[in-house]
Amino acid sequence: ATSTVSTDLGGNIGFDDDVPTVLDKTDLYFANSGTVSGTGVFDYSIGADSHSTYSSLNSDFAAITLAGTVAGNAITAPTVTWASETSTQAVFNISFSYLTGGATTQETGTLTFDKVAGTYTVDLADPISAVTISTVSNSSSITGYQPGSSTTDNTQPEVAVAQVNSNLFIQFTGYAEPGNGTGANNLQAGSVDGSTLTFVNGELITQASTYVSISGTANGVAGDTMGKGEVMDMDFFTTNPTGFTGLTPDAQVSSMFLKFDGIGNTEDFIVILKLYDPTTNEYTTKAMYVENADIFKGPGSGPGAYSSVTLDNNDGLLIIESNDYNAAGQHYVLVGAQITPTDEGISGTAINLNGAIGAGGASTTTQDISSDSNDLGFKISDIGLVSTTTTAQNADLTFNVTLKDADNDTTTAQQLDVHVTNGVTYTGTADAETMQGTANGDTLNGNGGDDILQGFGGNDLLIGGAGQDTLTGGTGADTFKLDHLDIKDLIVDYSGVGGEGDKIDLTALFDTAPGGGNIGNFVNYDAGTGTLSVDTSGSGNPANFVEVAQLTNHPAANTITLLYDDGTTTHTTTANVV
Numbered sequence: 001a002t003s004t005v006s007t008d009l010g011g012n013i014g015f016d017d018d019v020p021t022v023l024d025k026t027d028l029y030f031a032n033s034g035t036v037s038g039t040g041v042f043d044y045s046i047g048a049d050s051h052s053t054y055s056s057l058n059s060d061f062a063a064i065t066l067a068g069t070v071a072g073n074a075i076t077a078p079t080v081t082w083a084s085e086t087s088t089q090a091v092f093n094i095s096f097s098y099l100t101g102g103a104t105t106q107e108t109g110t111l112t113f114d115k116v117a118g119t120y121t122v123d124l125a126d127p128i129s130a131v132t133i134s135t136v137s138n139s140s141s142i143t144g145y146q147p148g149s150s151t152t153d154n155t156q157p158e159v160a161v162a163q164v165n166s167n168l169f170i171q172f173t174g175y176a177e178p179g180n181g182t183g184a185n186n187l188q189a190g191s192v193d194g195s196t197l198t199f200v201n202g203e204l205i206t207q208a209s210t211y212v213s214i215s216g217t218a219n220g221v222a223g224d225t226m227g228k229g230e231v232m233d234m235d236f237f238t239t240n241p242t243g244f245t246g247l248t249p250d251a252q253v254s255s256m257f258l259k260f261d262g263i264g265n266t267e268d269f270i271v272i273l274k275l276y277d278p279t280t281n282e283y284t285t286k287a288m289y290v291e292n293a294d295i296f297k298g299p300g301s302g303p304g305a306y307s308s309v310t311l312d313n314n315d316g317l318l319i320i321e322s323n324d325y326n327a328a329g330q331h332y333v334l335v336g337a338q339i340t341p342t343d344e345g346i347s348g349t350a351i352n353l354n355g356a357i358g359a360g361g362a363s364t365t366t367q368d369i370s371s372d373s374n375d376l377g378f379k380i381s382d383i384g385l386v387s388t389t390t391t392a393q394n395a396d397l398t399f400n401v402t403l404k405d406a407d408n409d410t411t412t413a414q415q416l417d418v419h420v421t422n423g424v425t426y427t428g429t430a431d432a433e434t435m436q437g438t439a440n441g442d443t444l445n446g447n448g449g450d451d452i453l454q455g456f457g458g459n460d461l462l463i464g465g466a467g468q469d470t471l472t473g474g475t476g477a478d479t480f481k482l483d484h485l486d487i488k489d490l491i492v493d494y495s496g497v498g499g500e501g502d503k504i505d506l507t508a509l510f511d512t513a514p515g516g517g518n519i520g521n522f523v524n525y526d527a528g529t530g531t532l533s534v535d536t537s538g539s540g541n542p543a544n545f546v547e548v549a550q551l552t553n554h555p556a557a558n559t560i561t562l563l564y565d566d567g568t569t570t571h572t573t574t575a576n577v578v
Contacts, residue, residue, distance in 0.1 A: 018047040020403035020411050027417040029426045029435040036124040040434040043118030049407040054085035062404035068397035070098035088116050100130040122418050128393045134164035135384040137216040145243030156211035159243040169237045174221035176210040177229035187344040199348030202284050219380040227377035228342050235336040249335040255321040255386035261379045263316035268374050273325050274336030287350035289367045294355030323362035343372040395420035464489045477501035483508035486546040494551045496559040503561045510536040511567040525575040530554040
């Protein structure tokens with residue numbers, strides 16, 4: 001027989017429904033160069049209600065939003081899209097557009113959460129870039145020169161130079177067929193293949209030199225228009241070449257455009273692109289055939305990044321971009337060009353320009369130069385050069401991350417500030433941050449918060465600031481500057497005398513007596529524990545010392561170089577004498 005006892009628990013029992021918890025996180029700083037990626041801290045616990053399977057609907061992440069600025073301008077069309085997830089990792093695709101220098105550029109990349117390591121990694125596909133458009137119409141100066149000299153020519157110069165930017169100059173020269181333009185007077189292709197009537201890559205088109213007419217409204221050869229049998233020649237320089245022709249052009253641009261006045265429906269022409277490959281130091285040329293349909297017609301503004309170009313009813317705009325002259329695996333940039341309205345019997349393979357712009361506008365087919373059929377000529381009212389650079393481009397991105405468990409419990413949104421920094425100086429805030437330097441000599445200043453500073457290569461300066469910071473210099477002779485007391489920074493990889501030449505800078509903490517002779521009363525180092533302590537009073541009383549850093553690899557005292565000062569002069573000593 002069995003007996004049963006029943007107990008009425010009433011309302012005295014309950015069940016806790018735990019929720020996801022963020023354990024630790026840092027903002028992130030990394031360089032706008034190299035891999036354009038960085039890793040910060042995002043450590044969390046999803047709790048007991050974890051997901052058994054993962055999808056975009058069954059994820060540890062309820063929602064992630066993205067906002068931010070590039071060079072002070074708000075990014076547009078930001079998206080964060082779930083890509084894949086397991087119990088150890090979650091990957092999201094990110095995308096946004098940004099406006100700099102009048103052009104819109106799309107950036108893509110990934111945001112990856114390592115659930116085991118408690119980190120997140122932002123990896124951008126490309127550096128944050130700027131686009132600068134420089135035009136002849138906005139030149140600061142247009143000057144004619146006598147050929148082969150720096151003597152100016154104010155009549156009908158054979159050489160003209162337009163300064164279109166502070167470090168960008170276009171040198172113009174011109175060629176024209178003399179007489180009736182037949183036989184030896186015909187336009188001539190270069191002699192790479194031995195035939196003056198066949199163009200091959202690496203050649204230019206020439207004839208007798210003539211004057212050029214360059215202005216903010218009309219640009220031509222032997223006048224202010226381009227006609228049959230004429231060639232306008234351009235080279236790009238970073239400094240003024242004056243009248244000296246035949247120099248190697250040293251300015252590089254990614255795109256160029258021509259604006260036409262009075263354009264009709266039949267004009268076509270040939271462009272010879274002067275190209276340079278920075279990876280191989282190779283110079284070459286390629287011919288391009290431009291049909292009338294490749295020209296954007298007015299009225300209105302130019303397309304996309306060229307919206308600053310205004311077109312009236314009879315204007316046209318011809319745009320040549322990097323993907324028009326670079327095949328797969330090529331890295332050419334423009335260093336000059338030639339423009340001629342007519343082929344004059346010259347044949348040879350030319351790029352068949354795709355007049356569309358952007359990723360869908362690549363020119364992938366060819367056509368013979370002799371396809372040129374209209375010999376009426378045209379008027380070029382402006383010439384523009386487009387250069388791309390990462391100079392002074394900083395991106396400040398904010399991800400708002402919300403966690404969600406399988407029971408649909410969520411956290412409040414967690415803000416992760418990601419700073420893509422141009423240059424080698426990073427300055428943090430009062431928040432906890434992870435800063436990752438480059439192979440160069442970086443300055444990483446955490447300011448407030450419990451920061452993680454990683455110098456990587458180069459001779460870096462790491463300044464933790466307030467908070468308990470973790471400092472890793474990486475390779476190179478790094479300086480660890482301690483500027484607050486009782487902060488107990490961790491110096492992870494100190495390598496001083498006999499190693500990489502690291503130093504510890506204590507100059508912000510105290511001033512010794514003149515000459516610095518009593519440094520032992522201010523500093524103490526315990527090689528057994530790796531503890532570095534300071535007494536700002538200089539009393540030498542052990543009770544007054546406070547820990548400012550711990551060297552986790554416990555280097556020998558005679559390898560530690562200390563910088564300190566006496567209020568006037570900075571001194572150097574090693575820790576074995578303190």
